[in-house]
Amino acid sequence: MITRREFLAVSSASLLVRAVGPGVEQRSGRPWYETMRRCGQLNLNERDPLSLDVRSWIDYWASLKLDALLLNGGGIVAFYPTDVPFHRRSEFLGSRDLFGELAAATKARGMRLVARMDCNYAYADALGAHPEWFERNRDGSPRPHGESPWLYKTCMFSPYFTEQMPAIYREIGARYPVDGFFTNGWPSTGDLTVCHCVNCQRVYRDVVGATPPDQTDATSAAYRKYYDVYMRRVLDVWRGWQAVVTEKRPDSVYVGNLGGGIRTVKNVKQLGEVARWFNADHQGRAGDTAIWDCAQQGRVARPVMRGRTITNVTGAYSNSRVTWRHVAKASAETTMWMAQTAASGMVPWFHWLGGAPEDTRWKETGQAFFAWLAAHEAHFRNTRSIADIAVLYPQRTIAFYRSGTRPRDWRGADRAQTADYLQGLYYALLEGRFLFDFVHEDDLDAQTLRPYRALLVPNAAYLSDGHCRRIRAYVAAGGSLLATFETSRYDEWGDVRPDFALADLFGASVAGDVAGPTGNSYMRIAGRHPVLVGFEGTSLLPGPEMRVPIRRSGADAPVDAPLTLVPYYPAFPPEMVFPRTPETREPVAIFRSAGRSRVAYFAGDIDRTFWRSGNTDLSALLQDAVRWVRGDDSPSVSLEGDGIVEAFAWETESGYALHILNYTNPNMTRGFFRRFYPIGPQRADVAVAAGRRIGSVRLLRAGRDVRFEQAGNRVRFTVPSVTDYEVAVLV
Numbered sequence: 001m002i003t004r005r006e007f008l009a010v011s012s013a014s015l016l017v018r019a020v021g022p023g024v025e026q027r028s029g030r031p032w033y034e035t036m037r038r039c040g041q042l043n044l045n046e047r048d049p050l051s052l053d054v055r056s057w058i059d060y061w062a063s064l065k066l067d068a069l070l071l072n073g074g075g076i077v078a079f080y081p082t083d084v085p086f087h088r089r090s091e092f093l094g095s096r097d098l099f100g101e102l103a104a105a106t107k108a109r110g111m112r113l114v115a116r117m118d119c120n121y122a123y124a125d126a127l128g129a130h131p132e133w134f135e136r137n138r139d140g141s142p143r144p145h146g147e148s149p150w151l152y153k154t155c156m157f158s159p160y161f162t163e164q165m166p167a168i169y170r171e172i173g174a175r176y177p178v179d180g181f182f183t184n185g186w187p188s189t190g191d192l193t194v195c196h197c198v199n200c201q202r203v204y205r206d207v208v209g210a211t212p213p214d215q216t217d218a219t220s221a222a223y224r225k226y227y228d229v230y231m232r233r234v235l236d237v238w239r240g241w242q243a244v245v246t247e248k249r250p251d252s253v254y255v256g257n258l259g260g261g262i263r264t265v266k267n268v269k270q271l272g273e274v275a276r277w278f279n280a281d282h283q284g285r286a287g288d289t290a291i292w293d294c295a296q297q298g299r300v301a302r303p304v305m306r307g308r309t310i311t312n313v314t315g316a317y318s319n320s321r322v323t324w325r326h327v328a329k330a331s332a333e334t335t336m337w338m339a340q341t342a343a344s345g346m347v348p349w350f351h352w353l354g355g356a357p358e359d360t361r362w363k364e365t366g367q368a369f370f371a372w373l374a375a376h377e378a379h380f381r382n383t384r385s386i387a388d389i390a391v392l393y394p395q396r397t398i399a400f401y402r403s404g405t406r407p408r409d410w411r412g413a414d415r416a417q418t419a420d421y422l423q424g425l426y427y428a429l430l431e432g433r434f435l436f437d438f439v440h441e442d443d444l445d446a447q448t449l450r451p452y453r454a455l456l457v458p459n460a461a462y463l464s465d466g467h468c469r470r471i472r473a474y475v476a477a478g479g480s481l482l483a484t485f486e487t488s489r490y491d492e493w494g495d496v497r498p499d500f501a502l503a504d505l506f507g508a509s510v511a512g513d514v515a516g517p518t519g520n521s522y523m524r525i526a527g528r529h530p531v532l533v534g535f536e537g538t539s540l541l542p543g544p545e546m547r548v549p550i551r552r553s554g555a556d557a558p559v560d561a562p563l564t565l566v567p568y569y570p571a572f573p574p575e576m577v578f579p580r581t582p583e584t585r586e587p588v589a590i591f592r593s594a595g596r597s598r599v600a601y602f603a604g605d606i607d608r609t610f611w612r613s614g615n616t617d618l619s620a621l622l623q624d625a626v627r628w629v630r631g632d633d634s635p636s637v638s639l640e641g642d643g644i645v646e647a648f649a650w651e652t653e654s655g656y657a658l659h660i661l662n663y664t665n666p667n668m669t670r671g672f673f674r675r676f677y678p679i680g681p682q683r684a685d686v687a688v689a690a691g692r693r694i695g696s697v698r699l700l701r702a703g704r705d706v707r708f709e710q711a712g713n714r715v716r717f718t719v720p721s722v723t724d725y726e727v728a729v730l731v
């Protein structure tokens with residue numbers, strides 16, 4: 001084990017190394033984890049103490065120029081000779097102190113060390129001695145792990161979280177030079193757990209007043225109360241652990257495990273208020289998940305962390321709908337996941353499982369990307385986004401919404417469907433090459449929204465009166481709005497309102513129950529409007545599957561309703577396929593202008609229907625509506641060229657950076673990327689601060705400068721081609 005004297009010597013040596021690095025002046029005084037840009041993790045298994053070659057592993061991780069390395073401390077299994085009762089030593093530890101060896105070697109190479117812990121399971125001996133530590137089913141039985149049934153699930157409301165885990169943190173903190181602690185699998189952003197242990201029964205009786213339902217169900221009064229109690233417990237445990245790990249080391253940190261991409265139930269805004277570091281355990285995609293899943297994770301986490309560190313894990317192993325822990329996934333897929341992490345403003349965390357890999361192909365993939373990242377570190381220190389469109393992240397709707405398509409026996413929200421509205425809008429924004437940010441629904445104040453010309457709201461059906469008041473204030477101050485379907489129809493828990501809370505903004509009121517789902521209905525182009533200029537050659541557009549019947553309501557501003565309903569008629573057999581009511585006066589979209597504000601409201605779920613159908617007209621209609629609400633002035637950034645890309649534009653500590661991710665690939669929405677398909681010239685036009693003279697535009701992946709023109713605050717240049725990812729930096 002490393003002595004305290006050695007530890008101090010190593011620490012001050014690494015401080016000296018750091019002190020000569022770039023940009024240290026601005027960053028001095030900030031804790032280490034706020035400025036790290038590269039992170040790695042070797043996830044040990046219980047057998048690893050038999051054979052782990054510490055030196056070669058630390059050589060590998062040092063070659064990635066890591067700021068921080070995560071290594072297993074304990075929790076389920078201790079990788080050091082622990083003295084904490086019921087903290088199980090690895091069966092194969094023998095006389096070895098593997099964590100101690102790794103800790104010394106990590107620090108000797110100037111890397112920060114984070115102890116990777118697991119608070120979620122313990123062994124049968126602990127269950128026998130401390131039955132109150134464990135989750136229980138209704139019948140009182142403990143909950144064994146699905147694949148490793150000799151482990152039992154611990155309960156967050158029990159003293160395991162407030163006594164046992166802190167005892168382990170204190171032991172590790174006292175013995176080893178750790179800079180932080182990370183817990184695998186907790187708290188996550190997914191559904192709440194409902195447990196029936198003695199602690200939880202007490203909470204249900206004394207605080208909630210009832211036993212909550214087993215599944216997410218915001219129609220239940222008990223669930224609503226339990227949600228708040230549960231969030232409070234998560235935040236209390238998080239704060240408590242942060243306090244424990246900083247008892248001796250003020251710059252130490254506790255980091256929990258979040259992630260979940262756009263499908264979150266637990267309130268990420270509240271989690272962001274206690275998290276000093278947000279880790280997204282969002283390691284890869286499966287089945288038909290779209291490639292942009294990782295970039296979306298960055299968009300969800302960034303607004304709640306406001307510049308503080310967000311890491312995103314890249315599983316180098318093959319995690320997909322079928323998981324193989326010990327073979328690498330395709331290098332192109334791994335690279336694109338890390339590229340999305342960096343482009344969206346997160347810090348890559350490269351992850352491998354097991355200390356004796358027979359597949360080592362992943363090593364070079366990580367090395368190549370991290371070396372490139374390290375060489376250009378200054379350009380990844382973002383200070384602000386320069387996007388001018390905001391997308392409301394409708395967390396409560398995604399978590400709780402019961403859409404009209406639910407089957408009769410359906411319980412709880414189906415997040416495979418409640419995220420479809422956002423997903424459809426997102427795809428249209430990528431096709432239209434818009435630059436945008438997410439904003440969290442609980443953070444819609446004037447300061448947050450001021451940089452944006454328009455707020456896009458993909459069916460935020462569940463909004464509180466407060467949410468609606470802030471959206472109204474934004475529009476009154478000159479902001480524009482696009483909203484779809486049932487936005488504001490319900491309160492924050494899903495209780496239906498007599499009308500949209502935002503009826504005054506939409507210029508539309510509810511005129512009946514939600515209709516659908518039906519195919520083969522249409523929107524008739526009944527008038528002229530700038531949103532519809534791209535649709536010459538047709539007077540019909542595909543109709544959404546679901547719609548709220550609406551009537552115009554008493555808006556004082558001019559209202560355009562150039563799209564009207566053509567109701568459903570049979571699609572089969574062909575003899576029967578003719579409209580029974582070819583024309584109606586029922587509007588399906590309302591476009592309004594008031595001063596500088598423009599408001600576009602679509603009564604149908606055109607975003608979700610686009611996502612389900614892939615229909616190009618629906619995407620074009622969404623894009624045209626976004627262009628119209630954004631207004632006639634040039635966007636802050638534009639990017640033209642062939643291919644489907646996702647772009648981010650940041651002001652950085654050294655200038656500006658335009659990130660272009662090339663998604664043009666047959667595997668964009670299904671299966672791993674196998675290789676990249678380069679795209680041709682991309683013409684960029686970027687607004688910089690008034691008076692700022694740009695001296696060069698450099699492409700960090702291509703490794704060369706390109707010609708540019710600056711006229712006033714606009715900088716124009718062409719990126720000749722993009723293979724996987726390009727970052728154009730303007731300094």
Ligand SMILES: [Zn+2]
Pocket residue numbers: 134135136155156157158195196197198199200201
């Ligand atoms: Zn419990």
